[in-house]
Amino acid sequence: MQAFVTRRIPREGLAALSQAGVCSIQQWDSDEPVPRSELLAGVAGKHGLLCVLSDQIDKEVLDAAGSNLKIISTLSVGVDHLALEEIKKRGIRVGYTPDILTDATAELSVALLLATCRRLPESVEEVKNGGWTTWKPLWMCGYSLSGSTVGIIGLGRIGQAVARRLKPFGVKTFLYTGSRPKPENAVEFQAEFVPLAKLAEESDFVVVTCSLTPDTKGMCNKDFFSRMKKTSVFINTSRGAVVNQEDLYQALVSGQIAAAGLDVTTPEPLPTDHPLLSLKNCVILPHIGSATYATRNAMSVLAANNLLAGLKEESMPCELQL
Numbered sequence: 148m149q150a151f152v153t154r155r156i157p158r159e160g161l162a163a164l165s166q167a168g169v170c171s172i173q174q175w176d177s178d179e180p181v182p183r184s185e186l187l188a189g190v191a192g193k194h195g196l197l198c199v200l201s202d203q204i205d206k207e208v209l210d211a212a213g214s215n216l217k218i219i220s221t222l223s224v225g226v227d228h229l230a231l232e233e234i235k236k237r238g239i240r241v242g243y244t245p246d247i248l249t250d251a252t253a254e255l256s257v258a259l260l261l262a263t264c265r266r267l268p269e270s271v272e273e274v275k276n277g278g279w280t281t282w283k284p285l286w287m288c289g290y291s292l293s294g295s296t297v298g299i300i301g302l303g304r305i306g307q308a309v310a311r312r313l314k315p316f317g318v319k320t321f322l323y324t325g326s327r328p329k330p331e332n333a334v335e336f337q338a339e340f341v342p343l344a345k346l347a348e349e350s351d352f353v354v355v356t357c358s359l360t361p362d363t364k365g366m367c368n369k370d371f372f373s374r375m376k377k378t379s380v381f382i383n384t385s386r387g388a389v390v391n392q393e394d395l396y397q398a399l400v401s402g403q404i405a406a407a408g409l410d411v412t413t414p415e416p417l418p419t420d421h422p423l424l425s426l427k428n429c430v431i432l433p434h435i436g437s438a439t440y441a442t443r444n445a446m447s448v449l450a451a452n453n454l455l456a457g458l459k460e461e462s463m464p465c466e467l468q469l
């Protein structure tokens with residue numbers, strides 16, 4: 148059997164694949180994305196595909212792969228880059244990497260929240276550019292988690308892990324929204340299930356940790372931001388497309404909301420001349436939520452094991468239910 152790997156991945160994952168003796172590997176061995184033409188050529192006739200979140204695995208790719216393709220293993224928990232309906236129709240199984248990246252992503256979400264609400268990048272810049280002239284009572288003030296209301300959009304694995312980490316900062320109230328109430332998960336934080344509009348209106352911090360679906364696409368839009376308090380901080384570590392970025396920009400420029408921290412944007416990378424990058428009250432990171440050495444190593448091994456199990460027609464360590 149043959150598999151195509153669309154990117155350079157940690158050594159551990161590649162070793163797991165090559166030492167298993169289950170399939171021969173063809174790899175786009177680069178840190179940069181595989182060009183579309185190479186992807187289409189690379190998948191042709193393959194039985195397995197190991198991809199990353201920046202590869203759009205759509206009908207064209209599936210057609211190019213042909214009927215041999217039985218398993219797609221993505222090095223991510225997010226699956227919005229996969230044409231799931233089309234994949235299901237063709238009887239292809241999907242492996243993904245939940246849980247093992249939850250802690251790293253939650254840590255980064257908290258780091259981004261604190262960096263944004265306490266204006267860390269702006270403060271560091273002031274130290275370097277001479278803006279720090281003396282201690283000033285009114286200078287570089289931000290917002291505190293202590294006594295605050297935090298609204299979590301998507302109380303899933305990462306949403307819960309974020310809440311768990313924020314609670315010891317003295318958060319007073321947790322709100323959450325999603326497709327249905329989850330009392331079994333919410334009880335730990337005494338979190339209240341509320342409609343999206345109420346979450347926007349009452350939260351001092353909004354943290355977006357939902358998956359990107361047709362329902363969540365563009366969910367944080369003009370109406371949403373207009374309901375937020377002028378003193379509130381917006382954090383997104385899910386997917387860029389959950390946010391209408393033009394509406395976010397207007398909300399930040401007009402002072403409708405206090406600040407935003409984004410680990411994910413549309414597009415990725417965000418062009419260096421993008422208007423959001425000109426704002427002091429917007430902290431943008433290059434999609435590094437799961438980027439710890441240990442987590443990326445574990446993700447690569449899990450993705451490899453999902454692929455191998457799929458090729459052997461065995462049960463996968465983590466299979467997406469289609």
Ligand code: NDP
Pocket residue numbers: 224225226245246248249252300301302303304305306324325326327328356357358359360362363384385386410411434435436437438
């Ligand atoms: P989970 O499946 O555990 O959680 C997803 C959450 O999204 C669920 O709680 C779900 O709630 C919620 N959701 C779905 N539809 C809606 C909706 N209409 N409104 C509000 N919430 C909704 O996934 P994970 O927590 O493991 O991961 C979440 C996402 O985080 C991933 O899909 C990925 O896009 C992103 N991610 C980003 C990383 C980064 O590097 N920045 C790293 C890892 C993940 P319900 O069950 O009620 O539908």
Ligand code: DGY
Pocket residue numbers: 200222223224225226248436437
């Ligand atoms: C994911 O897994 O979906 C993240 O965005 C990257 O780890």
